Amino acid sequence: MAEAHDLIVIGGNAGGLSAAVFARRSGLERVTVLERGATLALPGVAGEHGLDISYGETVTSVDVDGDDLVVATRRQSYRSRAVLVALRTSIEGWQPPIPIASGERIHVDEIPTPANDVDVLVVGYTDHAVELTVRLADLGAGVVLAAGGMNPRLLSPVGAQLLNELERERRATLLYSSRPQQIAEVDGFPMAYFNDRRTPDLQFDHVVCSSGRRAVSPEHVGATDAALATGRVWFLGTDDETPSNAPSAPGASIGQELVGAVFPAAVLPAPEPSAWSRHEVPGVVEELRTRNYNATITAFEPTHSDLWVLRVRPDHGSVSHLPGQYASLGLGYWEERVDDAMEANIDERWEKLVRRSYSISHRIFDEHGYLADESAADELEFYIVLVPPTPDNVPGLTPRLALKKPGDRIYLGPKVAGRYTLAPVTDPADTVIFLSTGTGEAPQNAMVTELLRKGHHGPIVSAVSVRQWVDLGYLDKHRRLEQRYSNYHYFPQPTREPDIPKRYIQDLIRDDVFAAEFGVKLDPSDTHVFLCGNPSMIGLPEEGEGDEPVYPETVGVVQILAERGFTLDQRGRRGNIHYEEYW
Numbered sequence: 303m304a305e306a307h308d309l310i311v312i313g314g315n316a317g318g319l320s321a322a323v324f325a326r327r328s329g330l331e332r333v334t335v336l337e338r339g340a341t342l343a344l345p346g347v348a349g350e351h352g353l354d355i356s357y358g359e360t361v362t363s364v365d366v367d368g369d370d371l372v373v374a375t376r377r378q379s380y381r382s383r384a385v386l387v388a389l390r391t392s393i394e395g396w397q398p399p400i401p402i403a404s405g406e407r408i409h410v411d412e413i414p415t416p417a418n419d420v421d422v423l424v425v426g427y428t429d430h431a432v433e434l435t436v437r438l439a440d441l442g443a444g445v446v447l448a449a450g451g452m453n454p455r456l457l458s459p460v461g462a463q464l465l466n467e468l469e470r471e472r473r474a475t476l477l478y479s480s481r482p483q484q485i486a487e488v489d490g491f492p493m494a495y496f497n498d499r500r501t502p503d504l505q506f507d508h509v510v511c512s513s514g515r516r517a518v519s520p521e522h523v524g525a526t527d528a529a530l531a532t533g534r535v536w537f538l539g540t541d542d543e544t545p546s547n548a549p550s551a552p553g554a555s556i557g558q559e560l561v562g563a564v565f566p567a568a569v570l571p572a573p574e575p576s577a578w579s580r581h582e583v584p585g586v587v588e589e590l591r592t593r594n595y596n597a598t599i600t601a602f603e604p605t606h607s608d609l610w611v612l613r614v615r616p617d618h619g620s621v622s623h624l625p626g627q628y629a630s631l632g633l634g635y636w637e638e639r640v641d642d643a644m645e646a647n648i649d650e651r652w653e654k655l656v657r658r659s660y661s662i663s664h665r666i667f668d669e670h671g672y673l674a675d676e677s678a679a680d681e682l683e684f685y686i687v688l689v690p691p692t693p694d695n696v697p698g699l700t701p702r703l704a705l706k707k708p709g710d711r712i713y714l715g716p717k718v719a720g721r722y723t724l725a726p727v728t729d730p731a732d733t734v735i736f737l738s739t740g741t742g743e744a745p746q747n748a749m750v751t752e753l754l755r756k757g758h759h760g761p762i763v764s765a766v767s768v769r770q771w772v773d774l775g776y777l778d779k780h781r782r783l784e785q786r787y788s789n790y791h792y793f794p795q796p797t798r799e800p801d802i803p804k805r806y807i808q809d810l811i812r813d814d815v816f817a818a819e820f821g822v823k824l825d826p827s828d829t830h831v832f833l834c835g836n837p838s839m840i841g842l843p844e845e846g847e848g849d850e851p852v853y854p855e856t857v858g859v860v861q862i863l864a865e866r867g868f869t870l871d872q873r874g875r876r877g878n879i880h881y882e883e884y885w
Contacts, residue, residue, distance in 0.1 A: 323351045361524070418442030449478055450478070505721060590634055631658060676748070731760040842870075
């Protein structure tokens with residue numbers, strides 16, 4: 303009679319693989335995963351951890367024979383000391399929890415074909431969503447996981463580890479706090495509209511929804527009463543519901559509980575020390591940096607102490623992007639701050655990253671004095687201001703970034719296809735107006751340079767509102783552009799200089815300053831206006847009764863332009879006012 307296995311895991315999903323990995327780390331030699339399909343949910347795990355996998359195995363019964371459990375499949379039978387059923391099944395009648403368009407580019411639990419070189423949004427916050435994300439990344443897709451509501455502590459250890467690796471290698475973008483409010487169709491492609499201003503509306507080639515799942519019942523695998531009575535047949539608690547008639551354990555701890563209960567002589571791996579207990583461990587900060595950072599700061603040029611231009615070069619992946627798009631930067635909560643403020647619950651956050659998205663700026667000129675072509679660059683430029691703490695908000699990233707220097711390591715997220723681009727400008731004779739506040743000028747720098755580099759000959763005006771002259775990090779470069787290109791005009795507007803009239807961006811539009819200064823008129827028939835920065839300057843309306851817009855109490859540029867016949871470009875309605883809010 304063949305020697306019995308130590309553990310049979312039925313189901314090669316993230317939870318089952320995590321339990322199998324824990325069992326192997328505990329010293330169990332014969333651990334086998336039975337997978338009914340032709341591949342695992344996370345294929346690379348088996349080889350890395352020395353797991354035995356048997357594919358194409360559909361279990362028909364789990365029974366008892368002497369001291370052994372016997373797992374029968376349609377092909378053969380296995381004897382084991384313990385059995386973990388990690389199978390999950392979809393919930394009948396499940397529907398996405400948000401309004402979502404139908405069509406061939408919207409999928410539930412299915413990978414689009416082909417999946418390489420396409421942008422895919424995965425919507426979900428459980429292990430199942432992680433599995434879909436990993437498979438898509440392995441197939442070469444550009445993946446964004448909208449995981450609003452995800453609690454990383456409830457993910458399987460293997461799933462959490464692979465998610466971290468995808469981020470570090472810039473193969474996927476994780477939106478931990480965001481999920482779409484709605485997915486519509488625009489020009490034949492799905493458009494995701496998000497529930498917070500930090501995440502712009504994004505368009506994808508495909509959207510994949512991760513459905514709700516539940517654990518299977520004992521009847522699903524033919525588990526007999528005798529087998530269940532041994533206490534050695536376990537069922538993996540899963541995302542949405544665990545059957546009341548089945549023994550269960552949480553997915554993240556199932557391996558430890560099962561091995562500890564069934565194999566008391568096993569040597570359980572020591573648990574990871576808490577973040578608090580690791581604070582003073584020598585080398586722990588360098589370990590965290592190595593594990594989480596994937597890019598190097600190549601330049602850090604202060605305009606003044608609170609305003610910087612920095613460039614970042616990733617270890618992996620491309621920095622290809624369209625002018626106006628953004629990327630995310632991140633640093634660990636373990637890094638020192640330039641101020642004395644401290645976030646709430648810092649002990650719980652200490653080993654995590656704080657991330658924020660920043661529009662990509664532009665060098666404007668290369669080292670030879672020509673207009674820089676960033677399409678061939680291997681690094682990205684950012685324009686960032688230090689955000690001070692207030693009683694209501696303790697910023698996490700910029701007070702840590704303030705202490706960095708060239709050569710330091712940082713996290714850089716993958717490219718996300720932001721919609722704030724020059725795509726609407728198709729006529730080189732059109733008038734293009736860029737209006738920004740503070741560092742909202744970053745994407746405008748990239749778009750102005752792109753237009754001039756490609757020969758746009760219509761009028762271009764870039765106006766930026768700042769407090770003082772010293773807050774203009776690119777002033778000299780824009781003045782050089784004006785000297786070279788007669789159709790380009792730069793209009794910085796400091797609001798706190800004693801010799802400058804105090805005017806805001808709204809005043810420049812209301813008073814037709816560009817017509818008076820440069821002879822440039824804003825005509826909705828041939829003008830595009832790009833707005834980036836302070837939401838009060840932009841002044842986006844909300845929909846009122848009968849779709850009538852309800853504007854904010856503080857009049858913004860959108861309202862002033864709308865009264866002159868301009869239209870807002872949003873939610874699938876093409877217009878000539880384009881915007882990117884900064885907070």
